[in-house]
Amino acid sequence: xxxxxxxxxxxxxxxxxxxxxxxxxxxxxxxxxxxxxxxxxxxxxxxxxxxxxxxxxxxxxxxxxxxxxxxxxxxxxxxxxxxxxxxxxxxxxxxxxxxxxxxxxxxxxxxxxxxxxxxxxxxxxxxxxxxxxxxxxxxxxxxxxxxxxxxxxxxxxxxxxxxxxxxxxxxxxxxxxxxxxxxxxxxxxxxxxxxxxxxxxxxxxxxxxxxxxxxxxxxxxxxxxxxxxxxxxxxxxxxxxxxxxxxxxxxxxxxxxxxxxxxxxxxxxxxxxxxxxxxxxxxxxxxxxxxxxxxxxxxxxxxxxxxxxxxxxxxxxxxxxxxxxxxxxxxxxxxxxxxxxxxxxxxxxxxxxxxxxxxxxxxxxxxxxxxxxxxxxxxxxxxxxxxxxxxxxxxxxxxxxxxxxxx
Amino acid sequence: xxxxxxxxxxxxxxxxxxxxxxxxxxxxxxxxxxxxxxxxxxxxxxxxxxxxxxxxxxxxxxxxxxxxxxxxxxxxxxxxxxxxxxxxxxxxxxxxxxxxxxxxxxxxxxxxxxxxxxxxxxxxxxxxxxxxxxxxxxxxxxxxxxxxxxxxxxxxxxxxxxxxxxxxxxxxxxxxxxxxxxxxxxxxxxxxxxxxxxxxxxxxxxxxxxxxxxxxxxxxxxxxxxxxxxxxxxxxxxxxxxxxxxxxxxxxxxxxxxxxxxxxxxxxxxxxxxxxxxxxxxxxxxxxxxxxxxxxxxxxxxxxxxxxxxxxxxxxxxxxxxxxxxxxxxxxxxxxxxxxxxxxxxxxxxxxxxxxxxxxxxxxxxxxxxxxxxxxxxxxxxxxxxxxxxxxxxxxxxxxxxxxxxx
Numbered sequence: 114x115x116x117x118x119x120x121x122x123x124x125x126x127x128x129x130x131x132x133x134x135x136x137x138x139x140x141x142x143x144x145x146x147x148x149x150x151x152x153x154x155x156x157x158x159x160x161x162x163x164x165x166x167x168x169x170x171x172x173x174x175x176x177x178x179x180x181x182x183x184x185x186x187x188x189x190x191x192x193x194x195x196x197x198x199x200x201x202x203x204x205x206x207x208x209x210x211x212x213x214x215x216x217x218x219x220x221x222x223x224x225x226x227x228x229x230x231x232x233x234x235x236x237x238x239x240x241x242x243x244x245x246x247x248x249x250x251x252x253x254x255x256x257x258x259x260x261x262x263x264x265x266x267x268x269x270x271x272x273x274x275x276x277x278x279x280x281x282x283x284x285x286x287x288x289x290x291x292x293x294x295x296x297x298x299x300x301x302x303x304x305x306x307x308x309x310x311x312x313x314x315x316x317x318x319x320x321x322x323x324x325x326x327x328x329x330x331x332x333x334x335x336x337x338x339x340x341x342x343x344x345x346x347x348x349x350x351x352x353x354x355x356x357x358x359x360x361x362x363x364x365x366x367x368x369x370x371x372x373x374x375x376x377x378x379x380x381x382x383x384x385x386x387x388x389x390x391x392x393x394x395x396x397x398x399x400x401x402x403x404x405x406x407x408x409x410x411x412x413x414x415x416x417x418x419x420x421x422x423x424x425x426x427x428x429x430x431x432x433x434x435x436x437x438x439x440x441x442x443x444x445x446x447x448x449x450x451x452x453x454x455x456x457x458x459x460x461x462x463x464x465x466x467x468x469x470x471x472x473x474x475x476x477x478x479x480x481x482x483x484x485x486x487x488x489x490x491x492x493x494x495x496x497x498x499x500x501x502x503x504x505x506x507x508x509x510x511x512x513x514x515x516x517x518x519x520x
Numbered sequence: 521x522x523x524x525x526x527x528x529x530x531x532x533x534x535x536x537x538x539x540x541x542x543x544x545x546x547x548x549x550x551x552x553x554x555x556x557x558x559x560x561x562x563x564x565x566x567x568x569x570x571x572x573x574x575x576x577x578x579x580x581x582x583x584x585x586x587x588x589x590x591x592x593x594x595x596x597x598x599x600x601x602x603x604x605x606x607x608x609x610x611x612x613x614x615x616x617x618x619x620x621x622x623x624x625x626x627x628x629x630x631x632x633x634x635x636x637x638x639x640x641x642x643x644x645x646x647x648x649x650x651x652x653x654x655x656x657x658x659x660x661x662x663x664x665x666x667x668x669x670x671x672x673x674x675x676x677x678x679x680x681x682x683x684x685x686x687x688x689x690x691x692x693x694x695x696x697x698x699x700x701x702x703x704x705x706x707x708x709x710x711x712x713x714x715x716x717x718x719x720x721x722x723x724x725x726x727x728x729x730x731x732x733x734x735x736x737x738x739x740x741x742x743x744x745x746x747x748x749x750x751x752x753x754x755x756x757x758x759x760x761x762x763x764x765x766x767x768x769x770x771x772x773x774x775x776x777x778x779x780x781x782x783x784x785x786x787x788x789x790x791x792x793x794x795x796x797x798x799x800x801x802x803x804x805x806x807x808x809x810x811x812x813x814x815x816x817x818x819x820x821x822x823x824x825x826x827x828x829x830x831x832x833x834x835x836x837x838x839x840x841x842x843x844x845x846x847x848x849x850x851x852x853x854x855x856x857x858x859x860x861x862x863x864x865x866x867x868x869x870x871x872x873x874x875x876x877x878x879x880x881x882x883x884x885x886x887x888x889x890x891x892x893x894x895x896x897x898x899x900x901x902x903x904x905x906x907x908x909x910x911x912x913x914x915x916x917x918x919x920x921x922x923x924x925x926x927x
């Protein structure tokens with residue numbers, strides 16, 4: 114948090130980073146440029162969105178995005194081993210080092226029609242808001258800063274991450290913090306989705322696919338064997354009665370179950386997919402422990418019920434792991450985001466969510482996610498829309514935030 | 521049981537129905553005819569088996585079988601409303617009235633290749649033993665009785681039933697006893713499958729498909745709603761701990777489970793298919809009550825857990841209902857079957873099973889199922905086989921049994 118001390122001092126001195134920045138001629142010029150440049154940003158949003166980027170298959174969009182980074186004048190543009198696109202805008206000093214990112218991937222599988230339709234101010238297409246908007250906004254921020262010759266004290270690395278969605282499981286941002294820029298990031302912002310909210314609570318999640326297995330057999334002839342579906346039922350029943358805190362909000366659900374081939378056969382396997390979430394890492398860990406104990410106890414109980422005949426085994430596969438984290442509302446990075454939002458006359462909303470910012474939050478690195486302006490509907494749905502009306506306000510807010518956090 | 525009193529008296533008098541019958545010249549001639557006729561029976565077994573007879577679609581095979589009944593000289597040949605084929609061989613009197621049957625249907629769906637391959641003495645094809653063998657055997661029995669002019673005291677109705685397998689749920693034999701020949705049947709034999717066993721314990725079954733339903737929703741955003749998968753788990757867990765007697769053998773299993781669309785959503789439904797069986801009707805009923813209570817308790821518990829938020833409902837659909845029944849080993853019909861089996865030098869095996877005989881057993885009408893000779897493998901599998909080596913012994917046994925039970 115020490116890296117943010119000067120800004121915090123500034124705020125505490127009765128100043129306000131948003132208001133202060135607005136008084137700088139270069140910043141005002143950059144804001145004007147952002148507004149003027151918005152039609153181009155929207156064209157880029159469409160162009161990027163029409164390049165498919167399914168989970169684990171973001172490479173085509175990443176290459177195009179890297180070219181756009183070069184075209185916008187970023188330095189040392191590269192694609193790291195995980196597939197993230199990076200480009201630098203050096204400040205007077207290397208530090209503080211701000212990462213300002215959006216994510217490349219969508220939730221949509223290969224073969225999805227990604228054509229974007231424009232109807233008046235509204236764009237329709239899968240991923241148009243989440244997060245093609247963030248990707249395009251970053252390019253607009255870089256161009257506006259360059260056009261107005263905004264010089265920052267610290268350095269900004271702009272990033273397009275892979276694997277933010279679903280089973281991507283934050284693999285891009287995890288690699289960024291554990292390998293590519295390990296130990297080098299002081300502040301982190303993810304620009305993700307439409308609207309004007311500020312996400313400072315990172316909802317963590319742990320997801321499991323649990324499979325009970327046994328020999329199976331005829332329901333009458335082989336009766337007396339342990340039954341994987343029965344073991345599963347025991348596990349689910351115990352899980353269903355776990356107690357969780359309301360605050361910090363902590364949730365759990367079995368989302369899918371399956372198993373068996375015929376009504377008249379003891380199944381050879383039965384499985385569930387379970388989802389556990391919390392904004393609090395300790396609460397999430399306690400819930401996960403309860404879940405795993407429910408599974409182990411169910412295995413033991415079903416095997417004991419049949420005196421170990423047709424002894425079952427269980428596989429517990431972790432299929433999702435998003436760390437929980439919290440950047441306090443009183444922290445400098447949140448205060449800066451609030452300040453620039455207010456300075457532009459926008460409404461301040463502090464949110465919770467699951468974004469790339471979860472990873473730095475869990476590491477204690479100041480991090481938030483901010484919405485990218487405009488007005489969106491149907492994220493993760495094929496009929497997703499993004500209304501561009503006054504979306505330049507989102508670009509301006511992100512621009513001010515980037516400058517503020519690179520001071 | 522009074523209808524069997526004369527035969528029982530005969531056995532108790534130190535006589536033996538099998539031995540006695542073997543002393544009759546007409547019966548010996550019929551037995552010779554059965555042996556001589558066996559190649560024709562095998563040809564008919566193949567011909568009938570190559571007419572598809574999926575569950576609920578036995579009509580083509582039924583028409584051909586009715587023609588074969590007419591060709592064999594049976595009277596009043598007809599197909600009843602349910603689809604069963606009936607043909608009579610009148611005795612000197614209408615009573616006792618014996619029904620001697622095999623089943624027309626197979627477990628195989630439409631489109632299954634039903635071509636039969638012959639390799640030496642072995643026939644390969646879906647349903648070749650279960651129960652094309654029984655169908656062909658019945659024709660051979662009729663022909664042999666007619667050729668030897670065997671006159672019985674009572675009347676025999678030969679029947680090809682529909683719906684013996686799986687979800688057919690004994691619909692043919694149920695209709696026979698509840699409608700077509702209601703109140704008119706004194707004794708019942710089903711000739712079903714290969715080998716030489718005598719099935720006198722009818723394993724009853726009750727099968728349910730149970731579906732819990734609720735509004736569903738996002739696993740984090742909608743948390744606090746009752747979860748259908750959790751309710752299902754509670755029901756399965758309670759079912760898994762029910763206690764059942766070892767004797768009479770009583771069994772239970774959840775055979776299939778399913779539900780949910782995504783790991784990160786509370787499902788809008790979750791379901792299971794459960795199978796319960798017993799040779800004892802009371803034990804089966806007690807088990808079924810326990811199952812239904814487990815389901816109802818689970819619904820109440822899950823709704824209570826969430827204070828009736830997202831209140832769940834449950835559907836309990838009975839998808840299988842085969843009555844349990846027992847024809848005592850000491851009963852006249854079983855003694856007759858044992859006697860004729862011994863008279864032919866065959867090994868006596870008393871079995872349990874789920875056959876068309878379950879229905880009359882449950883009604884207290886003397887009933888058994890007998891295997892149809894030969895040696896089979898892979899019943900209900902595509903690669904089912906039937907070895908015809910000495911299969912004429914099965915025909916002879918059935919022939920003797922039919923004559924014995926029509927006396």
